[in-house]
Amino acid sequence: MTTALLALPVLLPVLAGGVCLLTHHRLPLRVLSVTVLVAVLVDAAALLALADDRGPLVLHVGGWAAPAGIALVADRLSALLLSVAVLVALAVLLFAIGQGTAEERSHETAVFHPGYLLLVAGVSLAFLTGDLFNLFVAFEVMLASSYILLTLDAGRPRTRAGMTYTMTSLTSSLLFLTAIALVYAATGTVTLAQLGGRLAALPDGLRTALSLLLLVVFGIKAALVPLHFWLPDSYPTAPAPITAVFAALLTKVGMYALLRTQTLLFPRSETWVLLAVAAVAAMLVGVLGAVAQDDINRLLSFTLVGHMGYMLFGLALFDVAGLTGTILYMVHHIVVQAALFLAAGLILRQTGTSALHRMQERTPPTAVVAALFAVPALSVAGVPPLSGFVAKLALLQASAADGHPAAYLLAGAAVLTSLLTLYAMARLWRRVFFATRQARRRPHGPGRHGPGRRATVLMLGAATGMAVAGLGVAAAAGPLAGVGERAAEDLRHPEPYREAVLDGLAEGGR
Template sequence: MTLPASIVTPLIPLPVLIPLLAAALTLVLGRRPRAQRIITIVALVAVTAVSSVLLFLADRDGTTALQVGGWEAPLGITLVVDRLSALMLVVSAVVLLAVIVYAVGQGIRDGDSEQPVSIFLPTYLALTAGVCNAFLAGDLFNLYVGFEVLLVASFVLLTLGASAERVRAGVSYVMVSVVSSMIFLAGLAAVYAATGTLNFAQMALRLDDVPQGTRMAIFAILLVAFGIKAAVFPLSAWLPDSYPTAPAPVTAVFAGLLTKVGVYAIIRTHTLLFPDGSMDNVLAIAGLLTMVVGIFGAIAQSEIKRLLSFTLVSHIGYMIFGVALSTKAGLSGAVYYVAHHILVQTTLFLVVGLIERQAGSSSLRRLGSLAAASPFLAVLFLVPALNLGGIPPFSGFIGKVALLQAGADKASVLAWVLVAGGVVTSLLTLYVVARVWTKAFWRARADAPEGDISDDSPTALLDNASDVSYDSRVDPGRMPVGMLVPTVGLVVVGLALTVFAGPIIGISDRAADDLRDRTVYITAVLGGTEDPVTYGVDAGADATGGGVR
């Protein structure tokens, strides 16, 4: 039985409203850190619950739109929940909840000097609202607002502690983000000049009447803006220098989630606004170069955070690969791989935070014997690392096989080149994570080139001991439960993507069907306010020919 819209639609704005209200409340309670923590965790649990309900309803009943304030589309703000946006909401909410529990556990155990709780928690909640708003946005300007909320919140989180290194990385990050935002604004202006609207559904109708050259120019501008945010090569050089300097929880949520908002924007605009395939070859080449250049960058690193940052860039290429195929199988594989990568990449960065806390460093030149010192920590790293490397039967293997099969089905020369690039990248990823395992966990610490030196860590070193031997470290004790539990939880959720791969791929398949049939989205947003046939959108037309499948 389908629930009436009057029951479903009130849930749609809650993933944005709940963290915004919680952010305001935690800001007022700045001198009561315990209350701040409770409010933050309760708010994120609520966001996770609401997002899960929205995914269930979207998968069962289809796409639903809410016109905020009662304004009819396209005049007002439109929020849209379909299978893609709902799946992104659920995965993001799970990751955001796990990371904040990890951060709170770290702060309680080791102190809050690295992430002052009075600033950290309200900003983190604002970041959550920005992410959810971007996924729900039904118009291009609201998507821009979501990105700007992310930019402001992420700059604060990136520079916590105000060390010279973090401020330098934060300034670099902001400069790149501001350039991206300016390009995005230029795209907004071009779209409005060409169509007279910023509502996605109405734009989808009106862009069909825009000359081909103008359409391609607008799409190129938006791709550059979103490509910077998604760290697509050659627009990805900023990422490895920005993310590793932040505190471990911040790095984890940035690496796992923020670039995927850019990928989501590429998927949405490509399938809804520009489905004619005119830029598919450009996307395919960008995806191939992102995969290959990123993984070669990872091979050259000796610091685990930077190494994982390069693998993050590399695996964005797999998602662009799927989008560029413009087929149901390619889109389905890309959607599944986005969900997989958010979970696995976040988990790995949380594990690196535990490594830094227990060993005082994340440099491969200084690490060794971690498997003997902490077998459980070794398992926590090994499972998501093998998942990232695409070892069967993990979700990384399933996602890569889905994308490679989609490329083989496409059977064009460029598709086969992408398949070859995907295979090579997967093998090199496995080499990279195996190298981390053998150096940091398996070999004796005495065999490390700098095994007798540890980084200056407030929880791991004696006072004024920036250049002391490893053995003079203060025993950090057992791994804090507050940091361990969310990390284990994310490992389990990552494994659940394998155990429940069938149902989840079913959702991604249905999401791909929705993406290729634009009338589903357009009808949900505009209803009977505009006749799709008047604007050349025929439900029986081929999506690659200017209409929809």
């Protein structure tokens, strides 16, 4: 039973995507896609419950034990992030169906659904894989499917953005493949459970070089400053649901890979000053970039770049409290970032423009859309008692307990970034939702007469679900913090993970 649970998050979307390609003229693809994601969500929740109760769960694919075979591993961290990621993917799919992104033309329908399911399969594999090479495979699966989704019915600007995204991702992939080759040459394995012990036996200079190389690789994937240049030019060009799922999931997969490899392969006993500086740079560059934007999607994209620094914040501290804060922030940000971009999609449809200065000349969006935007906007700014405040408070408490000068620098940058984020969101709110009286007498924007009533209800329902999920993260802060703390303990003390994957191999073989 456990074996099936570990296989299904990868296997089900891949098989369903193949069925979509072969039978798109005869099957209602939207029903199949939604059903598959509901099944994967239930499966991920079951994995989380089992992993939290029993410890790491392992599937040796084909019956071949690690390190010779491929291992899928679900521990508290991977199962928690997988559950949240699939929940967001399901909500975004419903929004896409309502908006028409998935249904506008028959040939696009046949491509969208398998591409979307393949993206979910890649995300699932990235969270569950137990070795570096299959992590590389997961990133390539996500790259192929995300390029398809990014360039559906694309004109010149979106095609150009897609090429920027693809070339940057391929560069990162080449660096990743190089890193895998170097790690294998130095240790004779790519299994994560084995690498920690073998890398510890290498000279310090070589270990540092490999650590920094993986930091660059996953820094590109996670859009960490100064490796973020591709994101603000790529994500805003896509349709709202595609931008939402990319912003919510793809950068977090990069952050998960960074979190997993740095803690498991290159453990530290003190604050990592280099990563602390990178976190401060990410927070400040991202939020200052957001303040300077006139386009709502670019503003939210720069906000995303800035708030990746909060996730680096906890990792830089390299203790249980800091890692707990990072995990809480990842859960919060996956949900809230999706909610923000879905609300932005509704704003764009009702105003007909993404430019803030032009929105002042249009009739403001409805009160429902205003509320759907306000909740995640206040959360990402860290306003209590929302989920962003809970996650940031955990990080600030961790920095106070750490006492290192770099920890205080991180705390100061985090507070300043929160204030600037609140300013950026307030500025956006004023321009979008408070038009002049003259503007209120003008006709609605061209996007006001969008989809039919049923489709609009589906879009509003998906966006509302994400906003409510963000409130749920805050309401369940206690249990989530407990799971996050246990997951952080697992990262700091990975012996159960290694034992579960290696399944009783002699110590000398590790």
